[in-house]
Amino acid sequence: MMDIQAYISSGILELYLSGQLESTEAQEVARMAETYPEIRTELDALEAAIEAFAKGSYEATPSDGLLANIVGAIAEADDPQVQAASSPSLTLREGSGKPFNWRWIAVAAAIALLMSLAFNFQQYRQLQQVNEQLSQLNQQQTQLASQFERASDILEVLASTNSQIIELKGLDLAPASQARVYWNRESQKAYCSMQGLPQLRAEQQYQLWAIIDGNPVDAGLLLADGSLELAKSFSGTASAFAVTIEPKGGSSLPTLDQMVLYGEA
């Protein structure tokens, strides 16, 4: 047998009436009140006290027409037609046959968004590719233009009646080598191509010289790969051309014992 007085004075009934008990606890109190008349009586007395407090503490004068509004709202709540028409949220959820599932809208929206993102990404990739191609073409165009310029230059030198071709012959250091200098006296431009020359060490380079009035004049550094290269411009009338092996970056005077090619104009 439980101690009813202890239960009453525990304060749980006051809590119960404040509406702040967990639902299981509240159900327990309700069950206790049903079982034990003393608890029901105690609750009733507490309720009466709270009611008295409310009546003595709170009072507000309602606006005119509040009762009419309330009665109207109640009539509306009773009328299923008005209820359906006046509460769109209910109509959406319960209105027509199939339940309207917002989840599918969300899923569809998400899919559409993803597709749009994928499409945008693809477009972006394509744009990137096109931009890349364009820049490559621009580069190619620049290269071709410079190559064309050079070819025109070379053609000008070769085709000119003022041009002279000088054959250079391999000396003792490179007897199998040969070179050709195309020299335009008028434009003072010279092109040179060499082949059959020995591979140089990393710190060495071939240098072309024009012999003018008996003095060697620097005509620029050359590669020995057989390509036609523009020589450094010089002024005066060259009587001969020579190629020497020089330290990398070239010398101001030729190292005579390193001469590999020589030819008179």
Place this chain on the structure above:
Amino acid sequence: MTDMASPIPHTEQQIINLLAAKDQEAIKMIYEQYGRTLLGVMMRILGEQSMAEDALQEAFVKVWKYAVRYDRKKGRLFTWLLNICRNTAIDKKRSAGFKMRQAIRSEGSVVNITDSQQTYTFNPDQIGIRDWVKKLNPEHKAAIDIVYFSGYSHREAAEHLGIPLGTLKTRIRTALKQLRQWTQA
């Protein structure tokens, strides 16, 4: 004046019967009998007349819908009405719309917990009760006010009043005991 000690006052029983019969007259009687007090409680929680009236209307619709669930054996009519009104007002107070309105008003018109004096209008039936409430220790009065009529949890209420939870419970118990003695006398 309503006699709190009698088992079921006549008007209350009449309302209960009408409610059970789903007679709209019940709503009108509840409004007449408890409307001003319930609106006062709504004002206490929401702090604004139009808000409180909206909430009261909502609460009355619930009363009407759930009328068949009410069982006098489980409690007084006023307790049931108060629960519905309190919950409706608290829900409204927690709603985004209310918070937004509060933010817009921004005056921070927080209802003072200890001063729950409403704009009283003369009602001869309630003169006696009001006198009893006035006789209550102000601290006890504040305890009842905050626990039963503000929507605060007991813990929040104790925090708000700056007293331990145990003290708050004692105050409630003492105050309700006093009110019982006076109303039953």
